Amino acid sequence: MANNRLVSIGLLLFCGFFYYQSTLIESKELSGLPATFFPRLILGIIAFLSVIMLIKSFFVPTKVTKKSDSTEGKSKKEWIVWVLFGLFAIYLVLIDVVGFITSSFLYMATVYLLIVQQKKSWKKHLVAIGGLLAITLGITLFFQGVLHVYLPKGLFF
Amino acid sequence: MENLLLSIEAILQWDTLLLMVVGVIAGIVFGCIPGFTITMAVALTLPFSFSLEPLQGISLMMGVWLGGASGGLISACLLGIPGTPSAMATTFDGYPMVKNGEPGRALSLGLWASFAGSLIGGIILVLAAPLLSSWAIKFGPWEFFSLMVFGLSAIATLGNGNLIKGLIAGLLGVFIGTFGLDPVGGAQRFTFGLTDLLSGFNYLPILIGIFAFSQLLSEVTKSSADKFTLDKNINLHYPISKVIKDLATSWVSVIRSSLVGTFVGALPGAGSSIANILSYDIEKKMSKHSKLFGTGRKEGIIAAEAANNSSEGGALIPTLALGIPGSAVTVMMMGALLVHGIQPGPYFLVSEPVLAYGIFLAFFISAIFMLLIQAFGIRLFLRITDIPMHYLLPVVLILCALGSFAVNNRVFDIWVLLIFGVVGYFLKKFNFTLAAFVLGVILGPMTEVNLRRAISTDADLTLFFTRPISGVLLGLTIASLIYAVVSEIRNERKLQSESSNSIKG
Numbered sequence: 107m108a109n110n111r112l113v114s115i116g117l118l119l120f121c122g123f124f125y126y127q128s129t130l131i132e133s134k135e136l137s138g139l140p141a142t143f144f145p146r147l148i149l150g151i152i153a154f155l156s157v158i159m160l161i162k163s164f165f166v167p168t169k170v171t172k173k174s175d176s177t178e179g180k181s182k183k184e185w186i187v188w189v190l191f192g193l194f195a196i197y198l199v200l201i202d203v204v205g206f207i208t209s210s211f212l213y214m215a216t217v218y219l220l221i222v223q224q225k226k227s228w229k230k231h232l233v234a235i236g237g238l239l240a241i242t243l244g245i246t247l248f249f250q251g252v253l254h255v256y257l258p259k260g261l262f263f
Numbered sequence: 264m265e266n267l268l269l270s271i272e273a274i275l276q277w278d279t280l281l282l283m284v285v286g287v288i289a290g291i292v293f294g295c296i297p298g299f300t301i302t303m304a305v306a307l308t309l310p311f312s313f314s315l316e317p318l319q320g321i322s323l324m325m326g327v328w329l330g331g332a333s334g335g336l337i338s339a340c341l342l343g344i345p346g347t348p349s350a351m352a353t354t355f356d357g358y359p360m361v362k363n364g365e366p367g368r369a370l371s372l373g374l375w376a377s378f379a380g381s382l383i384g385g386i387i388l389v390l391a392a393p394l395l396s397s398w399a400i401k402f403g404p405w406e407f408f409s410l411m412v413f414g415l416s417a418i419a420t421l422g423n424g425n426l427i428k429g430l431i432a433g434l435l436g437v438f439i440g441t442f443g444l445d446p447v448g449g450a451q452r453f454t455f456g457l458t459d460l461l462s463g464f465n466y467l468p469i470l471i472g473i474f475a476f477s478q479l480l481s482e483v484t485k486s487s488a489d490k491f492t493l494d495k496n497i498n499l500h501y502p503i504s505k506v507i508k509d510l511a512t513s514w515v516s517v518i519r520s521s522l523v524g525t526f527v528g529a530l531p532g533a534g535s536s537i538a539n540i541l542s543y544d545i546e547k548k549m550s551k552h553s554k555l556f557g558t559g560r561k562e563g564i565i566a567a568e569a570a571n572n573s574s575e576g577g578a579l580i581p582t583l584a585l586g587i588p589g590s591a592v593t594v595m596m597m598g599a600l601l602v603h604g605i606q607p608g609p610y611f612l613v614s615e616p617v618l619a620y621g622i623f624l625a626f627f628i629s630a631i632f633m634l635l636i637q638a639f640g641i642r643l644f645l646r647i648t649d650i651p652m653h654y655l656l657p658v659v660l661i662l663c664a665l666g667s668f669a670v671n672n673r674v675f676d677i678w679v680l681l682i683f684g685v686v687g688y689f690l691k692k693f694n695f696t697l698a699a700f701v702l703g704v705i706l707g708p709m710t711e712v713n714l715r716r717a718i719s720t721d722a723d724l725t726l727f728f729t730r731p732i733s734g735v736l737l738g739l740t741i742a743s744l745i746y747a748v749v750s751e752i753r754n755e756r757k758l759q760s761e762s763s764n765s766i767k768g
Binding site: 110113117124128131138141143149162184190191198201215218221241249252253254256 | 310311313314427428430431434435437438441445447448450451452453480481483484651652653654656657658660661662664665668669672674677678681684685688693707711714715718719722
């Protein structure tokens with residue numbers, strides 16, 4: 107229920123922010139409805155539903171379930187997801203600087219090392235990372251050669 | 264007839280057939296790896312379809328879709344965990360049958376029931392889609408607006424059981440669809456000065472972000488203890504004659520489950536997961552041996568598998584005939600057609616008859632490939648479930664990035680992927696319906712255009728209710744909302760009485 111409360115407040119802030127943004131739209135009412143009508147209508151309904159959800163969060167009980175071991179493990183590991191999102195943002199910045207091949211290889215290798223769960227010898231890691239490099243090159247060749255999608259180039263290639 | 268012959272000629276090209284084979288293999292692979300979903304597989308197929316002809320692209324996706332639906336049964340039967348959510352009910356009798364020493368029978372029954380379900384769903388698709396589209400061709404902007412409102416409300420109310428969250432998810436999607444230039448007057452909306460946003464968010468990075476990127480990252484949170492291993496030397500042999508005999512003696516179950524699956528699939532938002540569970544439940548209630556369900560009954564496997572595959576034919580009916588996708592996968596198929604400038608809807612079957620017949624044929628041919636490939640390659644697919652996530656995840660994440668980049672050849676779309684990956688992760692974490700959000704993104708702009716077109720034609724708002732079809736559709740919308748509100752109130756009362764009982768206890 108506390109989650110729903112937070113989500114409702116977040117949604118109301120979202121609606122408020124975009125309602126303000128909608129006042130900046132330069133809309134000419136040529137015929138029928140202005141450009142601001144539809145987004146404002148949608149924001150209004152979202153805000154209304156969020157208020158209902160907020161009110162309900164104080165009165166309606168939720169099913170109380172016993173936390174299993176795996177759920178506890180899951181919450182502990184949730185930080186990895188945020189690290190992966192952050193790494194992906196860095197990867198996107200790097201694409202423009204070092205190009206697709208280098209940045210993708212670095213990203214894949216980092217993700218692999220971050221999520222690999224078994225303890226392995228450095229030789230096995232080296233083989234796996236080598237495989238990821240081969241996959242990067244293979245994907246690049248396939249997209250450029252077969253699908254004619256030209257990938258961003260950076261400082262080197 | 265001429266159009267049918269032209270589509271047969273187009274679909275029987277060796278490269279189109281090869282794409283279907285590749286699609287079926289990819290679908291089965293994704294289907295049998297627990298944690299990967301069919302929707303994820305189809306989302307990743309999108310970028311490959313851009314450079315292909317529309318029919319080839321759809322054939323590839325069709326292969327992935329049908330392959331994925333049947334691939335889920337491998338881990339459902341052998342591991343007791345569904346490879347995809349749409350194989351949930353398959354585990355109820357599939358896994359016990361394997362435990363009873365009949366793994367070959369469980370897999371063969373599931374596979375052949377999937378095939379039969381696909382055929383029946385496909386036949387209904389071929390018969391129903393032209394009828395529905397010839398009816399919908401008379402629609403004006405009022406009817407289209409009401410139809411889209413109905414589609415959005417249905418997907419929100421049928422979603423994951425939480426009405427308010429389902430509606431909010433759908434409306435958030437509709438709101439995201441308003442970014443960019445206003446479709447009528449050309450005013451800039453929520454562009455924040457970014458030229459890349461003038462045309463709004465492209466929905467393909469959104470689809471990949473919501474269905475593949477965010478889902479994949481949430482897989483990381485699962486520990487290695489969640490992984491299962493299979494006995495690779497398991498005996499999977501079961502003669503075809505016995506499977507056909509099994510199916511023939513349960514022909515009523517096959518037909519009933521396929522009809523249930525097709526009907527559920529045609530409802531916006533209901534999808535193959537609900538079809539799978541509902542059909543199993545109906546079969547159990549109709550059976551004289553209902554108490555034996557869950558112990559390895561063949562009818563249980565048949566009902567679950569025939570329904571999830573036939574639901575795909577059902578989901579294509581509103582997609583092709585009305586332009587309202589019946590499931591997350593058909594949202595993506597619609598997206599692939601839109602990339603090629605083809606608009607599914609009432610005029611689709613008239614304006615693109617060769618493509619429409621080609622899609623029908625691709626459905627049947629993919630079903631045949633699914634049967635053959637899974638029957639002969641089952642041992643190979645068993646080995647694939649062994650590939651650890653730390654090898655798969657980095658590669659699939661990069662494919663997501665590439666898929667988004669390939670839409671317009673710009674890095675901005677990969678940023679869109681990241682943003683909607685985060686949005687998808689939050690939506691899933693807080694139990695919002697992902698399919699409703701995505702359907703909102705796709706249908707939002709069309710809903711707005713039709714609303715504004717209707718009002719600029721005639722400012723009388725009562726026309727939405729007084730025009731017969733529009734009125735009926737809005738009536739259905741209100742009815743589905745009332746039904747959802749009533750069932751939610753009932754659930755809450757039940758919860759309240761349960762919690763007060765537990766306090767007393």
